[in-house]
Amino acid sequence: MAGNPIVECILSRRSIRRYRSTPPPMDIVKIVLQCGIHAPTARHCEPWAIRVVADAAALEKFDGAIVDWMRKTGHAALQFFQNSSQIHVLYHAPLLVVIAGDRGAPLAQVDCILAMENILLAAHSFGIGSCIIASVAEFLKNPAGKEWEKMFQIPKSHEPVIATVLGYSDQEEWPTAVRDGAKIVFVDGEG
Numbered sequence: 001m002a003g004n005p006i007v008e009c010i011l012s013r014r015s016i017r018r019y020r021s022t023p024p025p026m027d028i029v030k031i032v033l034q035c036g037i038h039a040p041t042a043r044h045c046e047p048w049a050i051r052v053v054a055d056a057a058a059l060e061k062f063d064g065a066i067v068d069w070m071r072k073t074g075h076a077a078l079q080f081f082q083n084s085s086q087i088h089v090l091y092h093a094p095l096l097v098v099i100a101g102d103r104g105a106p107l108a109q110v111d112c113i114l115a116m117e118n119i120l121l122a123a124h125s126f127g128i129g130s131c132i133i134a135s136v137a138e139f140l141k142n143p144a145g146k147e148w149e150k151m152f153q154i155p156k157s158h159e160p161v162i163a164t165v166l167g168y169s170d171q172e173e174w175p176t177a178v179r180d181g182a183k184i185v186f187v188d189g190e191g
C-alpha cells in the first residue's frame with residue numbers, strides 16, 4: 001500500500017524493546033497524546049485518566065518495584081526474559097504512559113485500549129517506538145502497587161487498564177510482522 005501513509009504506519013509498527021535514553025520532544029508527545037484522546041468512546045464518555053511519567057529516576061524505581069513483585073509472586077511473564085538476573089520490564093524507555101478507565105463507564109476498558117492504539121500509531125508516525133507493558137496495570141491494581149497508583153495520581157474512581165513505554169528505538173534489527181491472514185474470513189451468512 002505504498003502511498004497511503006496511514007496503512008504504511010499501521011503495517012510497519014512493531015513493539016520496541018530497546019530504547020535510547022533521550023526522550024522524544026514534549027511538543028511531539030503532546031500531539032501523540034491528543035491522538036489518543038481522539039479515539040472513539042462508548043456514549044462519548046471519554047472515561048480515561050491518562051498519566052505520563054517522564055522522570056528517569058522514578059521509572060527506574062518503578063521498574064524495580066514491578067520486577068521485585070514479579071519475582072516474589074513467581075509471575076509467569078518472567079519466563080520471557082532471557083537473562084533472568086537483569087530484568088527490566090520497561091526496557092529503560094524514557095517515557096511511560098498509563099491509561100486508567102472510569103469504573104462507572106459502560107465500556108471503559110475498550111475505550112482505553114482504543115486510545116492506546118491511537119497513541120502507538122501516532123508515536124510510530126513520528127518515529128517514536130512503543131511497547132505495551134501488561135504488568136504495569138496488573139501491578140498498579142495489586143495491593144503491592146497501590147502506593148504507585150497514588151503517586152501516578154490515578155483517581156480512585158478509575159482502574160489502570162493498559163500502559164505503554166515510548167521512546168526512540170535503539171534496536172539494530174526491526175522485528176518482523178508475522179500475521180495469520182487465515183483468521184480473516186468473509187462469510188456469506190449461509191453457514
Ligand SMILES: Cc1cc2nc3c(=O)[nH]c(=O)nc-3n(C[C@H](O)[C@H](O)[C@H](O)COP(=O)(O)O)c2cc1C
Pocket residue numbers: 013014015016017131132133134135175177
Ligand atoms: C495486551 C498486550 C500486552 C502486552 N504486554 C507486553 C509486555 O508486557 N511486554 C512486552 O515486551 N510486550 C508486550 N506486548 C507486546 C506484544 O508482545 C506484541 O504486540 C506482539 O508480540 C506482536 O508484535 P508487534 O507489536 O511487534 O507487532 C503486549 C501487547 C498487548 C496487546
